[in-house]
Amino acid sequence: MAVLVFAENAGGIYKKAALEAVLYGRMVAEKLGTETVVVTYGNADTDALIRHGADRILVEKNEKLEHVDPQAYSKMILKARERSDANVLVFSFNYTGKSVAPLVAAKLQAGYVPGVVEMPSTDGDFVVKKIVFSGKAFAFYKIESDIKVLALNPNSFQLEEKLGKGAVEEFDAGLSDTDFKIKVRKVEKVEGEIPLEEAEIVVSGGRGLKGPENWGMIEELARLLGGATACSRPVADAGWRPHHEHVGQTGGTIRPNLYIAIGISGAIQHLAGVNQSKTIVVINKDPEAPFFKHADYCIVGDAFEVVPKLIEALKEFKEKN
Numbered sequence: 001m002a003v004l005v006f007a008e009n010a011g012g013i014y015k016k017a018a019l020e021a022v023l024y025g026r027m028v029a030e031k032l033g034t035e036t037v038v039v040t041y042g043n044a045d046t047d048a049l050i051r052h053g054a055d056r057i058l059v060e061k062n063e064k065l066e067h068v069d070p071q072a073y074s075k076m077i078l079k080a081r082e083r084s085d086a087n088v089l090v091f092s093f094n095y096t097g098k099s100v101a102p103l104v105a106a107k108l109q110a111g112y113v114p115g116v117v118e119m120p121s122t123d124g125d126f127v128v129k130k131i132v133f134s135g136k137a138f139a140f141y142k143i144e145s146d147i148k149v150l151a152l153n154p155n156s157f158q159l160e161e162k163l164g165k166g167a168v169e170e171f172d173a174g175l176s177d178t179d180f181k182i183k184v185r186k187v188e189k190v191e192g193e194i195p196l197e198e199a200e201i202v203v204s205g206g207r208g209l210k211g212p213e214n215w216g217m218i219e220e221l222a223r224l225l226g227g228a229t230a231c232s233r234p235v236a237d238a239g240w241r242p243h244h245e246h247v248g249q250t251g252g253t254i255r256p257n258l259y260i261a262i263g264i265s266g267a268i269q270h271l272a273g274v275n276q277s278k279t280i281v282v283i284n285k286d287p288e289a290p291f292f293k294h295a296d297y298c299i300v301g302d303a304f305e306v307v308p309k310l311i312e313a314l315k316e317f318k319e320k321n
């Protein structure tokens with residue numbers, strides 16, 4: 001018996017969501033009185049995994065795993081499960097986890113709960129809490145199968161360090177070329193930006209900004225605050241902004257210290273991705289905009305007047321300090 005966590009990395013580096021999954025797996029393992037095994041790949045920063053609770057780390061060295069391939073990943077994880085004899089499997093509920101966890105659960109005929117937000121209750125029944133109706137409610141799911149698969153909602157709890165035993169083992173999942181179903185032809189990396197899921201400050205724009213040509217002020221405000229930019233779904237659908245910036249039910253889930261929503265109405269599907277933010281500032285010219293009901297600070301006004309004034313004030317403040 002063990003808890004097995006899949007930890008995704010990019011060039012060996014682990015993002016916050018992967019470390020959250022490891023820490024969560026560790027906390028579940030402690031509750032069940034067992035060990036935390038992490039399965040990962042490539043030239044991994046195993047120290048980061050150990051600091052967040054990994055007792056054992058299985059590292060598969062196949063270079064092709066550097067690119068996300070749900071079928072190859074699921075085969076590797078299934079092999080790691082055999083080796084660790086895990087009965088609880090933990091994934092992050094991010095883009096990769098959303099495609100890999102269901103494949104693994106289906107192969108194992110295991111109960112699968114996506115979007116978990118809290119520790120399971122394990123007194124008798126194994127019950128997990130998850131968000132439903134785009135964050136408007138919670139549901140408690142009892143998993144009845146022997147093997148349980150959980151996908152943890154990113155930013156659901158505070159990341160902290162918890163030292164694991166940290167035995168690192170090279171691991172051969174027996175992958176052959178035919179296990180890889182995707183061929184990556186080109187990778188375009190965005191350099192220099194703060195990854196949205198990791199940013200403590202996020203400046204986000206919606207359809208109220210009228211067009212992509214008006215994003216200069218959003219980017220400038222984000223830069224001055226040391227934050228990242230995000231957007232509502234219609235903005236990404238229209239091609240005004242890249243899809244990785246779209247937050248909400250069908251996009252990313254974030255939990256920054258400060259979320260500034262500019263020209264965004266506050267539809268339930270948008271709120272689902274941002275309503276865990278610590279402080280929410282809404283700038284909207286419509287005093288009846290639904291977003292104001294969820295805001296800590298409300299600015300009723302035209303974004304094209306308010307945002308340049310904010311930028312000006314910030315620049316002035318920075319010059320003086």
Ligand SMILES: Cc1cc2nc3c(=O)[nH]c(=O)nc-3n(C[C@H](O)[C@H](O)[C@H](O)COP(=O)(O)OP(=O)(O)OC[C@H]3O[C@@H](n4cnc5c(N)ncnc54)[C@H](O)[C@@H]3O)c2cc1C
Binds near residue numbers: 233250285
């Ligand atoms: C299944 C499903 C999933 C979805 N998933 C998502 C999702 O993940 N993320 C998401 O964002 N949406 C999602 N949506 C879409 C969602 O329902 C809304 O349509 C969308 O969030 C609205 O985007 P918006 O607020 O940018 O645009 P609008 O609703 O058009 O709102 C624009 C806002 O800007 C304000 N405004 C206009 N001009 C100005 C100005 N000059 N200054 C200040 N304010 C101004 C307006 O008052 C208005 O409140 C989903 C919908 C469905 C059906």
